[in-house]
Amino acid sequence: MADTKVYRASTTAPVNIAVVKYWGKRDAKLNLPTNSSLSVTLAQSDLRTLTTASCSASYTEGDSLLLNGEPSDVSGARTQACFRELRARRAALEAADPSLPKLSSLPLRIVSENNFPTAAGLASSAAGFAALVRAIANLYELPASPSELSLIARQGSGSACRSLFGGYVAWRMGENPDGSDSIADQVAEASHWPEMRALVLVASAAKKGVSSTSGMQQTVATSGLFAERISRVVPQHMEGMERAIRDRDFAAFAEITMRDSNSFHATCADTYPPIFYMNDVSRAAVRAVEQINAAAGRTVAAYTFDAGPNAVIYYLEQDTELVVGTFYHVLGGEVPGWKQAIISGLKPSLSLDEGVAALLKGGISRVIQTGVGEGPIRTEEHLVAEDGTPVKSA
């Protein structure tokens, strides 16, 4: 009779928010980018995906994926590419050591949960594909390094490759047509600059107009300014950002972060037809950061925006009162997401321009307080029971 044993392994994976943005594919099939990018990995205590990968001959329905309790399609090219790459590596181990169980031929059951509301409008695909790849690699006991796994996760979702590391992470665009050198590496551990914090301002109407996948390809095809961004602007930003992180120079980190976000959204606006991700509330957050830095007399905060209206504001732990205090002062306690332990200690901080404050108060529906964090962490909390039944996380 067939072995019905259920093999399983679980991991958590983090969200990352780029400070030098990925926007544009030179190869859509392999998810090869037009430029390198760099991100900060955010703490999993606040934002993480928990994923259990399991396989068993008893999974008669074939490969399956349960995402936040909902069955999710696995037939897509991106998911299939990840399965295929991981199975091939497992099959190579099995060929080399016949004593190993033939997991590569067993159906996969993946169960995944986010600890943050999708309402947050945060790109969860990065954490999702990073967790999926890391969990299957654990299940298959692959000796692969995070960089090697980043090469696989990249084919699931480009920015996912950066979520395989903690701290400060670069995705090198590479040159090879097969993408073999388009991988992520760690610029610095979280412990190198542990004071980095992020305040996410979630804009109410956070429904995305144009998907990033189609949006970035429209930009590549139609923006007259895009070529300049990838050939000249981004390389300068990458070099300057790696230096700023090495030197723990927040003023430089902040200026490049803000300039790169502006440059990215400028190429979106230069796309034909134009793509607008930022709205009047996003722009109010930009002005708020400018006013906070002006009032502080130094750079204490930096804004960045992904393919949506939410603002992510980076700052250092010692400037919490100036940055978080000011936004708490404006948004007030009714907006959910504040960490009371931090907020309770804050004196009412500097006040913002009335128009800016009104736009933020009317347009921000929740906040997330977090900071730089670690990469994927193996866990014994499984979302698949020993008998193979999916379970909810504790």
Add this chain to the structure above:
Amino acid sequence: MADTKVYRASTTAPVNIAVVKYWGKRDAKLNLPTNSSLSVTLAQSDLRTLTTASCSASYTEGDSLLLNGEPSDVSGARTQACFRELRARRAALEAADPSLPKLSSLPLRIVSENNFPTAAGLASSAAGFAALVRAIANLYELPASPSELSLIARQGSGSACRSLFGGYVAWRMGENPDGSDSIADQVAEASHWPEMRALVLVASAAKKGVSSTSGMQQTVATSGLFAERISRVVPQHMEGMERAIRDRDFAAFAEITMRDSNSFHATCADTYPPIFYMNDVSRAAVRAVEQINAAAGRTVAAYTFDAGPNAVIYYLEQDTELVVGTFYHVLGGEVPGWKQAIISGLKPSLSLDEGVAALLKGGISRVIQTGVGEGPIRTEEHLVAEDGTPVKSA
């Protein structure tokens, strides 16, 4: 006793709205641009400045300027440059013909009025300086051509040089350090393509954040994408736009107009700190034009935005129902500025996406219906009485 005779001459001058934008000075003192630009002159029956230039030995207070009933400072470098250039040309005539009255040495009294509300937030400086220069040139009976006068008006306000012609007007950036070849010329008469219409959607909160003069210099100094716009994007747009006008090809005219507006605002967003002129209402106007063109199955409308949130929508007379009808349908009769003669004939036209319609209805405070028109027109309607007293226009 001194001759107290009052010499006077009057003109009207039009507003122009660029379809290839002027943004950036290579010489701030001489108002020399970083790139050529091209505009459509709008009909003076809807938007015009009426200016009377007068001079008399009896003007004991020296040179003066009355703008819409308010005394206006003439000591600014830009106004002084115009006065100096015009007086020098008059002085040369007087030197060549001693029988001419010595007007060049008499104090100037300039009285000027716009027929459109400043609330419209339309750049009135272009019409203003064009009228000022044309009126004084008439007063001094200078033989100067409009192109020669454009060289003087340019020093008052860059885009003013394009308001010395009707129809379709190019401002050639030129090469000479002294600006002697940075002049306007007429690409085509209004009569070459008389069907061109413009609908201005005036956004309620039309107060300008950053003045164009300082804004464009910040862009030149800080935008990493700007160099690409002036070296590659604008030259292509100029060439394509002149061809589109020559061929009366509205689809090409419209695409270049929209792409150039997008490119201009993209370099504003790429400025550090970023400059935002368009707001959520402006972006709704962009989507509305896209929806109108999609519904029509061809390009019938083109949006363009200057340094503010107002949308200017170009279309052809035969498509009035599709374009004006749709906006009238959404904005309704309570928004002022509709031309009843045109509106009354229109059937309710295609309807826009609800979110877009709501933003427009809430954010557009008035409209202006106009079209391509003529250049400055000499008039006997004077804003200075024979005795030199300022008077209001009839």
